[in-house]
Amino acid sequence: MATQAEQPSLPTVAKRSRGGWRPGRQNEAYLFLLPSLLGFLLFIVIPVLGSLALSLMRWNLLTPPQFIGLNNYIEIFTRDPLFIQAFGNTLFYAVTIVPLQLVAGLTVALALNQGIRGVKFYRLIYFMPVVSSVVAAALIFQWMFNRDFGIVSAVFWWLGDVTGLPIAPPDWLNSSAWAKPAVVLLTVWKNMGFTMVIYLAGLQSVPEELYDAAKVDGASPWQQLLNITLPMVSPTTFFLLIIQMIGAFQLFSEPFVMTRGTGGPAGATMSIVMYIYQAAFKYSQMGKASASAWVLFAFIFACTLVQNWLQRRWVHYETGEG
Amino acid sequence: MHKLRFPSLAALLVSALLVLAACGSSTTPAGGAATSAPAAGEAATSAPAAATSAPASAPPTAAASGEQPTAAASSGAQTTITWGFWGSPEEKASHEKVAAEFMKTHPNIKVEVWHQPWDDYFTKLKTLWASGDSTQIPDVLFLWPTPSYAATGVLEDLTPYIQKSNYNTKDYWPALLESASYDGKIYGFPRDIETNVIYYNKAIFDEAGVPYPTDDWTWDDFMADAQKLAKIEGNGRVTRYALAAEGGKWSKFVMQNGGSILDDMRNPSKCTLSDAKALAGITFFSDLMNKNLAMRDAALGQAGGDAAVFQAGQAAMILQNSSRVSAFNAANLKYDVVAAPIPKGGQRANGAGGAAWVMSAKSDNKDAAWEFLSWLQSSDGGEKLYTQSGEIFPALQTVAKDVFLKQTTPPANKQAFLIEGEASKVGAFGYFPDWDELSGSIIEPGLQKVWSGEQSPADAATAICGQVDTFLKDKGYPKK
Numbered sequence: 001m002a003t004q005a006e007q008p009s010l011p012t013v014a015k016r017s018r019g020g021w022r023p024g025r026q027n028e029a030y031l032f033l034l035p036s037l038l039g040f041l042l043f044i045v046i047p048v049l050g051s052l053a054l055s056l057m058r059w060n061l062l063t064p065p066q067f068i069g070l071n072n073y074i075e076i077f078t079r080d081p082l083f084i085q086a087f088g089n090t091l092f093y094a095v096t097i098v099p100l101q102l103v104a105g106l107t108v109a110l111a112l113n114q115g116i117r118g119v120k121f122y123r124l125i126y127f128m129p130v131v132s133s134v135v136a137a138a139l140i141f142q143w144m145f146n147r148d149f150g151i152v153s154a155v156f157w158w159l160g161d162v163t164g165l166p167i168a169p170p171d172w173l174n175s176s177a178w179a180k181p182a183v184v185l186l187t188v189w190k191n192m193g194f195t196m197v198i199y200l201a202g203l204q205s206v207p208e209e210l211y212d213a214a215k216v217d218g219a220s221p222w223q224q225l226l227n228i229t230l231p232m233v234s235p236t237t238f239f240l241l242i243i244q245m246i247g248a249f250q251l252f253s254e255p256f257v258m259t260r261g262t263g264g265p266a267g268a269t270m271s272i273v274m275y276i277y278q279a280a281f282k283y284s285q286m287g288k289a290s291a292s293a294w295v296l297f298a299f300i301f302a303c304t305l306v307q308n309w310l311q312r313r314w315v316h317y318e319t320g321e322g
Numbered sequence: 323m324h325k326l327r328f329p330s331l332a333a334l335l336v337s338a339l340l341v342l343a344a345c346g347s348s349t350t351p352a353g354g355a356a357t358s359a360p361a362a363g364e365a366a367t368s369a370p371a372a373a374t375s376a377p378a379s380a381p382p383t384a385a386a387s388g389e390q391p392t393a394a395a396s397s398g399a400q401t402t403i404t405w406g407f408w409g410s411p412e413e414k415a416s417h418e419k420v421a422a423e424f425m426k427t428h429p430n431i432k433v434e435v436w437h438q439p440w441d442d443y444f445t446k447l448k449t450l451w452a453s454g455d456s457t458q459i460p461d462v463l464f465l466w467p468t469p470s471y472a473a474t475g476v477l478e479d480l481t482p483y484i485q486k487s488n489y490n491t492k493d494y495w496p497a498l499l500e501s502a503s504y505d506g507k508i509y510g511f512p513r514d515i516e517t518n519v520i521y522y523n524k525a526i527f528d529e530a531g532v533p534y535p536t537d538d539w540t541w542d543d544f545m546a547d548a549q550k551l552a553k554i555e556g557n558g559r560v561t562r563y564a565l566a567a568e569g570g571k572w573s574k575f576v577m578q579n580g581g582s583i584l585d586d587m588r589n590p591s592k593c594t595l596s597d598a599k600a601l602a603g604i605t606f607f608s609d610l611m612n613k614n615l616a617m618r619d620a621a622l623g624q625a626g627g628d629a630a631v632f633q634a635g636q637a638a639m640i641l642q643n644s645s646r647v648s649a650f651n652a653a654n655l656k657y658d659v660v661a662a663p664i665p666k667g668g669q670r671a672n673g674a675g676g677a678a679w680v681m682s683a684k685s686d687n688k689d690a691a692w693e694f695l696s697w698l699q700s701s702d703g704g705e706k707l708y709t710q711s712g713e714i715f716p717a718l719q720t721v722a723k724d725v726f727l728k729q730t731t732p733p734a735n736k737q738a739f740l741i742e743g744e745a746s747k748v749g750a751f752g753y754f755p756d757w758d759e760l761s762g763s764i765i766e767p768g769l770q771k772v773w774s775g776e777q778s779p780a781d782a783a784t785a786i787c788g789q790v791d792t793f794l795k796d797k798g799y800p801k802k
Contacts, residue, residue, distance in 0.1 A: 062475075
């Protein structure tokens, strides 16, 4: 029945679609694009421009906005130590989380690419954290890191008991030195599965002939890794680097839940996005929050441009070389 | 009916996602404004949903009490007011019972409920006020901190209503009404008062051979008891703490020792935390932590909060207000309460404050709203009902004496709450609009370094005071 109906209608469909491309009749195309364009305009372009305007104002939601020029920007850079601290924390997150994720993801992907038994099971295990709820994961990690009753600390106490050495666990979330690493550990654990999956796909597209040729030339597995695998997956690495870096700059839920929204101790775990959230929704300083968001945007944008420029030196595209 | 009852964590995640979604893809960096726009839309659509859920839930309660026909019959001349509050599903049910009770005695007024989880409440409320639509803004609502809102002009000054109807403001605990006042005018009535007492686990006291404390104990007594109650292993691991107290409770110790946070909590000109008396209060609290007698603030949060560690026997005592009573009674815990210890030569002190019922300046039915508001805060209206349900320690002294004290459920020594209530003072927080930011961005983070044991109280207080003084100067304090 379906084929019968399709057969006679085919020519007309073909005619119509040909006719659609005639000059002067493209307006219909815009009509079809309209819903998504409207959505883009209403929910992205207008709010983004609105926040740019707000970043030049003082507004607490309750009284009318007041134009104050660049004062919000001046305030966050000169009179708000918390902003600088949050910015430093965010940089720390980026330079620890991104490399750790890449190395851990690649290592696991290499291991799982060897054709060991039960690969699917391991993939499931490593990917599970990615789809689990970040709030639940952060709450569990928070308990695990408790000094006296947590399981991570229990290992340290146990080591101390067994060896007789004065080993005490770091007081993770209570210490301004150890709280950030605790957040990093959670984030890497949570997102490593994502890098692993992307790397697995990248590894599987490396042609087997290259390894065969290298083996004939007598290259060791380590040399094969350095000279074949890494260059061949460099486009994957580049993609992951950009994605993970942006993700790390926008870290929010992990430190927020782990520190019960305080970013403590003493601001040691507060990320920029947490700072923005706090300014906007705790202290109702929409202008200051918008200004911070734009500073973050400019920073991420600049970093991405630099990465894009640097990629010419180390990213190998197969087609480009061939 | 259950539509709006998100568990708070889900709400937290939603707000997190909102922020992340707004700055998610690299093309949309705007956190603040981008999220406020969808939030406004959400509030507008969910407010009617909240309004419709109220009638849906009203019939069962009304029918149960057999009042449904009369309420329906008089609906012709009814004024409808909207009543806003936050809270868990249990708290919402208790509020709805109070509303039903009010409508029974006041058939001319219909109370509709506007309920939001704590995490969304203030954001939605602010967007409603920003929209200016008086049909959507609740007429009577729960609010904290009242002075900050009063300063922006969204609240109705209650002083004329109080004078007109001879409302008795003398029944409130000392200094309590001031926490809901601004510029000499009363903008709200606190529903309850935070009276922090020591809860102690009798079984642990028995086991450690420590006699139960009495209301006249001192800091020295407390320290001596704590050393006997805590269980610390040779390597420093603590298996039982003597005290679990939230870091935010520190101001009580400062006030007890005659110290203060700022020279004037209403209109400050400088920080006084580094003065000897205030410093001694902070030191008492931090000593407890450094000696492994009190759980550190971050560790307490990690372990699930003071109620969790007290019930698990991981802490022998907690310092907390009356809000834990119903949970401990439900868990059949062997416990009692006692007034907080005070230093030798010090004073009994309790920071007077509590979330307040206020009236929106945008209300369309101010007389009806006042009738409801004053009934809520009367000794045989809402105050009595909330106290009977075991939910609050009442803001009104007569209700505390006639209702709260006469309950037969544990704890036995309810008098402790009254002792602390009578010692209520200005001092735990500021009564000026910028206090929230001052406390949240400077004072509390600065003290966290003390609670974590990384900085001495003196160094921390000096650093904090330097920042506080700059902040106050920047914001133009003292005013006038």
